[in-house]
Amino acid sequence: MRELLKVFKIGGGIIDDSAQLGQFVIELSKIAGKKILVHGGGKGASDMLQILGIEPRMINGRRITDAATLDIVTMFYAGKTNKQIVALLQQQQVNALGLSGADGNVIRATKRPVREVDYGFAGDLNDQSVDANLLHQLLQQDLTPVFCAITHDGQGQLLNTNADTIASSVAKALASQYEVELHFCFEKNGVLADVQDDQSVIPQITPTQYQELKANGVIAAGMLPKMENAFAALEAGVERVVIEHAMKINEPIKTVLCRS
Ligand SMILES: Nc1ncnc2c1ncn2[C@@H]1O[C@H](COP(=O)(O)OP(=O)(O)O)[C@@H](O)[C@H]1O
Numbered sequence: 001m002r003e004l005l006k007v008f009k010i011g012g013g014i015i016d017d018s019a020q021l022g023q024f025v026i027e028l029s030k031i032a033g034k035k036i037l038v039h040g041g042g043k044g045a046s047d048m049l050q051i052l053g054i055e056p057r058m059i060n061g062r063r064i065t066d067a068a069t070l071d072i073v074t075m076f077y078a079g080k081t082n083k084q085i086v087a088l089l090q091q092q093q094v095n096a097l098g099l100s101g102a103d104g105n106v107i108r109a110t111k112r113p114v115r116e117v118d119y120g121f122a123g124d125l126n127d128q129s130v131d132a133n134l135l136h137q138l139l140q141q142d143l144t145p146v147f148c149a150i151t152h153d154g155q156g157q158l159l160n161t162n163a164d165t166i167a168s169s170v171a172k173a174l175a176s177q178y179e180v181e182l183h184f185c186f187e188k189n190g191v192l193a194d195v196q197d198d199q200s201v202i203p204q205i206t207p208t209q210y211q212e213l214k215a216n217g218v219i220a221a222g223m224l225p226k227m228e229n230a231f232a233a234l235e236a237g238v239e240r241v242v243i244e245h246a247m248k249i250n251e252p253i254k255t256v257l258c259r260s
């Protein structure tokens, strides 16, 4: 029987709020067994860029990452945010190890090709991108890898990579060795029937229901790429995908995605 592995992803809305981030880390520390954390931080990065006089630009939920933007997001994601989260996990006796994709060559990406849009130094992942064996070795040492959204191309170039994509790629890469659960954690109680009403959580969603919810505009904005990543992970052998509130990971309220 494969050992259970839980991959958690937290987004910028939670990371930005130190009280919520602290509570999430406490809840995560209560989860027994093997775990990996992937964090974004897009909201804070946009604030930081503006403070530094650079207008943030996003298209279809992906950041246009020119050289100056790459420098700043690298400092923000791989530096401040990653190390702060690792320190908070250490405070809760979780032996966290902060990683970018370049560390140990654990995630190798390719620069997104220029088509209608030039995304600059944005990285795409493929089925060979994640070194599952290195992650397995770290997990066997009872370390908890903590990934930021920075990867590399193997030619010395750092790349900015969407954190939801990193989480689903890491989950997929480990799905043959572990029984993997992928948890997308954010500031709402799950996928909501009414985005203004946190009590309207949809408990289960199939791919067919997702298409309907998307067509009706119930699921929109940042939730769309998250759902695409989530269903792709289920298709690729991840056992369970959950969308839930970052501070309520140990409570029953959540959305579970179903294969059919
Ligand atoms: N049906 C829905 N249920 C919940 N959130 C939704 C829904 N439709 C759109 N959203 C939006 O999607 C956002 C989550 O996506 P995103 O901002 O990319 O999160 P993160 O930064 O955590 O990855 C929510 O904050 C919410 O505004």
Ligand SMILES: CC(=O)N[C@@H](CCC(=O)OP(=O)(O)O)C(=O)O
Residues within 6 Å of the ligand: 010, 011, 012, 013, 039, 040, 041, 042, 043, 045, 061, 062, 063, 065, 073, 122, 123, 149, 160, 161, 162, 163, 164
């Ligand atoms: C290429 C790209 O879009 N990278 C993302 C990485 C961070 C991220 O994904 O953060 P959230 O999960 O908080 O949205 C960005 O810079 O916004």
